[in-house]
Amino acid sequence: MQRGNLFSRTISATALAWCGILLLFLSTPGVGRELPVVEITDKTPEVLHIGAHAGVFPMQEDRLLGPGDIYDVPDSLYWRWAEQDTMPHHHSAWIKIYFINQTENTITRYADICHDHLKVEFFSADQKGKLSLVGKGGYLIHPNHRLIPNLDNLFFIQLEPGEKRPMFIRSLLKEEASTDHYFHLVLRGGLFDFIGREIHQNSLQSFLSGILVVFAVVGFIMFLSFRERIFIYFSALMIFLTIYFSSIQGLLNFVLYLPPDFMYSYTSSVALSGVTLFSYLFSSRYLQLAEKGHRLFLIFSVVAGLAVLLPVLRHFLPIASATGNLLANIAGVSFLLLLLGVAISYYFKGVREAGVLLLSSALILTGGITYGLALIGLFSTEEIFLNSFKIGAIAFSGNLLYGLFDRISSIQQEKIKYRVEREKSDELLFNVLPVDVAKELKEKGKFEAREFENISVLFTDFKDFTATASNMNPHQLVEEINDCFMAFDKMADKYQVEKIKTIGDSYMAAAGLTGDQVQQCENLVHMALEMQAYMQKRKQTRMEKGKPAFDMRAGIHTGPVVAGIVGKKKFQYDIWGDTVNTASRMESNGEPGKVNISRQTYHLISKTPDFSFEKRPNRQAKGKGEVEMWFVRYK
Structure with a gap:
């Protein structure tokens, strides 16, 4: 009797377990379906968004699967693009995507995933289900440790004719990133196309950054020659503009590797504060605001101070990140608008320097607006438009440099006038006093x-x-x-x-x-x-x-x-x-x-x-x- 009860209990428990598994199976998105395959043919475009073909397997921190386990997880347990809103809270995830070569040639293509990953590892599976690491990416990985030493999260796919192969990506997203970043996958051209794109993109960015560096050097040389503070303000402004653009475009990581949170948050904030600070110092000195209008100079200084401090302080204030960004942006825009207002006001007062500053501000503002429109798709996404903000900054800097060269002419005239007056004074002094006495009097004042x-x-x-x-x-x-x-x-x-x-x-x-x-x-x-x-x-x-x-x-x-x-x-x-x-x-x-x-x-x-x-x-x-x-x- 006891054996019968034990047998019946065992059967009942087994049946309940299968029912639970069946319920879990039936409630899982994508049940009974394989993941779609990315077919690569002779007509496949050079740029193909493949996120809809990917599946995501989320993992809890206490239930992590390694490369030796994930291959056996069925496709039905992966979340698809359309089901991402129902994805449970998780620590990290595996991304799986199939590729098949429908051409008659061996092909090599590369793909990339978006930047908002702290760490991504790319694995290729062989016919026996063994995964091999083929690349790394993400904020936590130094560019020099990636497959290609840049900031893109890249992996290559090499397929024989008719070959079908899954690729696996282990991802750790940034805390604030949404799950749709798992599906921001793009298949691109071949290796030579990639190299050409990198050379084109990085050479243009490097060339534009190089122009800003040249401006900085010219400003420093001018400072050494004329000992005018406005030239060192200009040089520092160029340096912070270079750091700012290098930070937001990822070029800074090739020169100096910093912790990710600092690199992608604090660096750009500090650089933006530096740009604002030296824009304020330069424009105040250039227009001589302290001498011409004390009340206007005070207002300008207060707004500039807020615009300088908020981009950095927002990281330490007990406010939401979005609120901090909003306050920093309001302060920055207020400073720019006030700068334009001051330039316009002084321009109509007949101050020649105000015209130079007004045109310079209009150039960088135009570049920033063009860049923003290109990001939201209203303009072409060609490199020239994606770099329009930096091009506007270069035009801004070049126009200011022109104004400084014009300033040099007046400084030289003042120096010549001063030299003539000093020579007259020295001549008079040496006429009145013996040479040795006059020299001692000039050097010591007595x-x-x-x-x-x-x-x-x-x-x-x-x-x-x-x-x-x-x-x-x-x-x-x-x-x-x-x-x-x-x-x-x-x-x-x-x-x-x-x-x-x-x-x-x-x-x-x-x-x-x-x-x-x-x-x-x-x-x-x-x-x-x-x-x-x-x-x-x-x-x-x-x-x-x-x-x-x-x-x-x-x-x-x-x-x-x-x-x-x-x-x-x-x-x-x-x-x-x-x-x-x-x-x-x-x-x-x-x-x-x-x-x-x-x-x-x-x-x-x-x-x-x-x-x-x-x-x-x-x-x-x-x-x-x-x-x-x-x-x-x-x-």
């Missing part, structure tokens, strides 16, 4: 007073100046004094003597402040003798014309002095000390047409073969007592 030994000081004075001047009108008097002093200045340059100053009709010079003091003392005596010769000749000429003329006394003394600059406004280089006073006494105790020197000067130049000396009787000098004096003349 000149430290210095003590010198054996400095020879020359004083000249017109005899009976007041009586002679009374015979001239003011204009004639000033003209006569000016002609004489200009002649003395030329002599000072000739003999490398430092003119100190003029006081009324008195001319003061010094020698020995730089160089050999004995030689410079001799030079000062040569100058004094030439000055007297000039005055004698000038007197003769004027007397012959019946015009009044001056006689001049000259005196030289040698000794220690202190030299420095006095004053802040109309500053003057001067020398002080008893030597200066004694030189003045040498002049006042001299005679017209002669050069009177002190004992110290005499001992310094007494062995000079060019000069002869006449000892004078000692004379009383004011404040000095008796002093020795000599007249010096040429032999």
Whole structure:
């Protein structure tokens, strides 16, 4: 009796299990049907969407099938394109698709699946059901580890004539991706078609990116040449534009591999923020907004700040991704519209730079709109249209570069004007001050007073100046004094003597402040003798014309002095000390047409073969007592 009960229970349990399996079988989409086959014939187009031929087998994380198990899963357990909405929540999936070669030749075609997969592995099955890995793809796989080192998820199919073979794809979708991405499969041309397409697509993208890089280099070179911040803003703008386009088009992965979430989210966000930041800095500097309109500049700065920060901060804010994208896009569009508004406003105010900025903004906006229309199918999907945004950015950049070259011309003119003014200022400074003093004053902004030994000081004075001047009108008097002093200045340059100053009709010079003091003392005596010769000749000429003329006394003394600059406004280089006073006494105790020197000067130049000396009787000098004096003349 117990055996009968056990048998009946066993039969009942078995029947219930079969009923459960039958119910599961009957409730599974696609039950009783094989997956459709992709037939490749001589008339198969170069691009064929094959998602409708694929089946998807979803897997839970605790029920994963490997390559050794999936081959035996019947087609009836795969979800089809039309049934994807009923697909249960799952961790990953296998995709299965059949291919058959209906041609008389061995064929090699390649296919690809969309980008929204973290990881995809492509397997080819042989006649015994053994799967072989033939390629990898997805965000988690570096491009260099794929079948072809690019960002496409590719696999190749090679079939003999009449051969039918299934391909298996193990996929791990991005968390936010929908299940329809399993079915975004496209069969394309042969290997050579693929190579040609890659060369065409990547060469165009690389060429366009290369233009932006060239613009960046040109901007940096211009910055080094002119040291204007606007050029470094332009260069940085070009760099961030290059990074942005390289990121959204996948070219950046060939240069720098970053974690997928960063590469496909943060990289483009940071690049977009950089583009906005340096667009703001460039346009503000280019239009000089801070100087021309403080309120407008403040509004522009606030909007630009939001447009810079939101693309990055949205990843860290406790808001939905879609909300973050919306806020970032609103800020970016607001910045662009405000930039256009500012450019239009300044353009109608007659600001030439605003026209350049307005045209540049219109070019990149046109490129972006064309790109968007191409993506939604309203324009052709040819490469030229899919790259229209980058082409618009290049036109934008090129027009700005043109504006900068125009800016260079004005900068050069300003620099030439500044150089001329600086040269005039330097010339005036070097006329007023000794060379060494002027250089130190330019470099340090001040000149430290210095003590010198054996400095020879020359004083000249017109005899009976007041009586002679009374015979001239003011204009004639000033003209006569000016002609004489200009002649003395030329002599000072000739003999490398430092003119100190003029006081009324008195001319003061010094020698020995730089160089050999004995030689410079001799030079000062040569100058004094030439000055007297000039005055004698000038007197003769004027007397012959019946015009009044001056006689001049000259005196030289040698000794220690202190030299420095006095004053802040109309500053003057001067020398002080008893030597200066004694030189003045040498002049006042001299005679017209002669050069009177002190004992110290005499001992310094007494062995000079060019000069002869006449000892004078000692004379009383004011404040000095008796002093020795000599007249010096040429032999």
